[in-house]
Amino acid sequence: MDYSIGSDKLLEITYSPKLMSIVSIFPAEKPKTSYIERRNGSVSVNVAPAFDRWAYGKIPRLVLLYSCSLIMQHSQLVDFETRTIVFDESFRSFCRNSGLPYYGSLAGEVDDMLDRMLNTFVQIRGWFKNEDETIKAVANYRIFDYGEFHFNEHDKSKKTYIRFSKLLWRVLTEKCIPLNKTMASNLRSSRALDIYQWLSYRTYGLKGRVVVPWQNLRVQFEGDEIPMYRFKEQFLRALRTIQNSWTDLHVEILSEGVAMNPCKSSIRQLEACGKDAPAMESDGKTVTKDDGGFNPF
Template sequence: MKNPKNIEKFIDEALALQTEEARKAGALGYMARALVQATMPHSKTKEDNFTRRNGYYSLTMMADPDFGLPYGSIPRLLMSWITTEAVQTKNQELILGDSLSGFMRELGLVATGGRWGSVTRLKEQMKRLVSCSIRFKFEDGNQLRIKKLDPIDSADLFWTPRNPNQGTLFESTITLSKPFFEEIIQSPIVYRVDTLKLLKQSSMAVDLYIWITYRNSYAVKPFYIPWEALQMQFGAGYPFTPQGKSNFKQKFLEALKKVAIAYPEANKLRDEGQNLLFIPGRPDVPKLTK
């Protein structure tokens, strides 16, 4: 009988090889760690300020009053592209290209017109994202740490939304702020681009996928998370009630099913009444073996 430890080592090495091949093929994406600890809004809000909490940690987004806060899946796709491009190029200035449709293909979106089309929604969410400010806070009663981490320092967008296939004289660019650039270069969270794109229709599914594969990268034993804590971290736009007795828990579990189709390790998470039981599995992108 083969030694189970040897089998486990073989599987780890095979997965690590796949990871290295995926990295070379550009199939891996990256997300800012801070935006996984607390998430952006899922739906449109009238508020100019938005706060999510995860234990002692909190994220606050402040909107430009002319545009409002970013929300939904598109800002998440944009932020994942921004982080991935910065990690791969090691450059604060990112080139989005000279056509809107070309950039949308990189996000996994098809350019469609009209009031509710993808072109209109991308244009709106892009303005919201590049103009917002972000603050992170850690407060445990003994210490207080606040970090200003505005993602975008400047943006020059020359696209023609009415004709997304038309090239422009100048390429559109965004320049990341130095603090945000350093944050994502130092410790980004890695994921599979194909998995994320499969989930792009659901902003909560995108959040859960990256969060689960991130937790799986370091968790070693099962643990419980109260539904109240999950609602504070992920439940943007859902009325807060004790023990998760709102439609948040239902929406969370529905999104979890979607994630499990694309990333089967998510099937290990269990609803245990007042808590979610997190049973660690393999991260979607295993760590390289040495």
């Protein structure tokens, strides 16, 4: 992959970790359960908070997208040896760069969500074929190893910084997906942001029509916590907001699921402005139906 990109594109391109493009790591709303499970093919992800302090909504998603973007662009704010990112900027600038809408009480909300992310535990399970043997691999990690949060417009002496766990650092640095920054920021709902990341990943380099069953989509984005009719309503509402911005997106809503067709990437606007869009790997496979039997990693 070639992700070489100038620093002037910080406000034009954001990057999504591949895992976030496959399953929803964070719930859209605060769950009533002690943990959530999301599945995609042979990979399942369990997420649980400490002290019932869930990280949810759009803020945790944009924090990880922004962190991934700083890493991919080799920003001076990133210490690669210690896996640390320092948000060396005013809170207003942080909002502008991360895609958050700035308002007075937001700093406290961001501090709170960062603290909740610090206390979030993630487990990934995957089943892989090795010759004649099926192997189950399990990885457990916290999102952050350490963090200090000092978003204060009046006191610039202390910096907000986070140190990622080793496993999550791998998630943030391997096979990231380029997204249209403006589009990602303008999507108001966290569900729409999750679906946009997934569509960007699945449609890149797509050679043929792919049908994804509704049941696969529900366990990928919402788990089994809500009935199917409600999930479809939420999914279609979010999809319409994506289509309003991504006009070249070619999807069909079927009784059995959602059909995706080859289309132009949502970052084509950068090419129209004479700027190079980052490349992304594609397996180039033509698929007729997504039955959940593949390993997305």
